[in-house]
Amino acid sequence: MHITLQDIQRVAFLARLHLTPEEQTALIEHFNTMLSYVEKLHELQTEDIHPTAHAVDVPSPLRDDVVTNHPNTDALLQNAPARSATFFCVPKIIEP
């Protein structure tokens, strides 16, 4: 497995992270180190092994469908980087 600049750029876009050329170069090395390190997992036979997503085996709990969080617009908006009245503001979405 050898990571290319294009791999890094593809993943950076998926993660919505702008990277400088220096960061991209450093990440190629980091990815190659990490991916060759985790390669050791392939020493293990795991065809018949069930994957673990959670360490504690409890069923997903269900609760009654009642409202527990009441509307509190000001509290929700108090940390907004930009707001107008009761809305979050973002840069223009629809291109002309």
Next chain:
Amino acid sequence: MECYRLTIHEAADLLRRRELSVRELTQAVLERIQRTDPHTGSYLTICETDALAQAEQADRSLQTGHPPSPLWGIPIAIKDVILTKGVRSTAGSKMLEHFIPPYDATVVRRLKDAGAIIIGKANCDEFAMGSSNENSAFFPSRNPWDLTRVPGGSSGGSAVAVAADQALAALGTDTGGSIREPASFCGVVGLKPTYGRVSRFGVVAFASSLDQVGPLTKDVRDCAILLQAIAGHDPQDSTSVNFPVPDYQATLTHGVQGMRVGIPKEYFVEGMQPEVEAAVRRAIAVLAELGAQPVSISLPHTEYAIATYYIIATAEASSNLARYDGVKYGYRATPAGNLQDMYLHTRAQGFGSEVKRRILLGTYVLSAGYYDAYYLKAQKVRTLIRQDFRNAFTTCDIIATPVAPTTAFRLGEKVADPLTMYLSDIFTIAVNLAGLPGLSVPCGFDNQGLPISVQLIGKPFEEETLLRAAYAYEQVTDWHACKPPL
């Protein structure tokens, strides 16, 4: 009297006998912080005004009766990934530098309900990602035993605050060792509870199947007291388990007679600092003298734990940290361009380099074409690691290992080499993958005077067994009582 040096239970006794007021105690801790924190960098926010107001109120209510809880009036530090209503909670990140939560995490609410005083927000690695506290976006914390060394991470500030008497106790979080490793490096007691024992509601998420909140304290009894306050089911966290919470203090003194202590051969390997191995083996011998029964065990998949962890934890992190988009809260960049440019630059400027590395690796292992080879494979190996522990616990009651292969390393020593940094978590990570409780207990010093701890690992929801063993050990040793020269 240097009352900031007290443990929770010592202070609670004095408060009950009215030989100390909450105001005196809180003031003493705040003065201790002012005097020593410029050297240690333990706190990101100090809640002086709120803490003193809370203290006055606690004293007033004590005039009419006894303290209703052992935490009444006790100053406690909270790791900055845990949300505190109205008090800035940064998670050690520039992304949340100005974030003021509109609500308390459940663990914080429980501490407040018990009458504890929130004294400040403890420094940590950004989004709890790190083993040295050097990934804090603000400044690194320093080890009070040697200020040129790291305190461990990611709950570094919490561990330093307790070791340096800048709080009577602290809360941290542990995803791969982030309570136990700094507790070990700083010579305090640190517990990662069983996954599901403590609510994660209001805790900034890093890797949701691994994260757990736990106490860092000056001794084992305090650990039991603090765990008692935060443990239990929370309807607001669907992964918190509705399982009875025992009285942890009631069984502390029951001793270790006949307790089988498993010693895994895979945890005593070449490359460990010899003094660490010697101290841990001596601690096991002390437990044996007290009546415990050492047994050899094997955890054969130990060598795969770090690889498994760095796939699962980064995958979960990439998903959890997708929420930081500059829209609803947190940092926003304002580049020329459209919404997409805003996302790209907000995340580029708001996150530090370690967080970016983990988000990107996590995105990669989850991406089309690689999911089976990495993420699914790691989840299967996680099953094998869990089975190792399940098998081991058929022949032992607890497992004893080192917490870390070395004592605290120097600031800057490992920052240039992420993989080497990751390897310092080699003895703690499997416990998170298996969801088990793990307790870090001071058990000696190396020849540089740096603390060493033994890790006790238990069966799911059997924190009381760990606390019992650690308490018995603590009664016949005095490592926990040693103080850094600060």
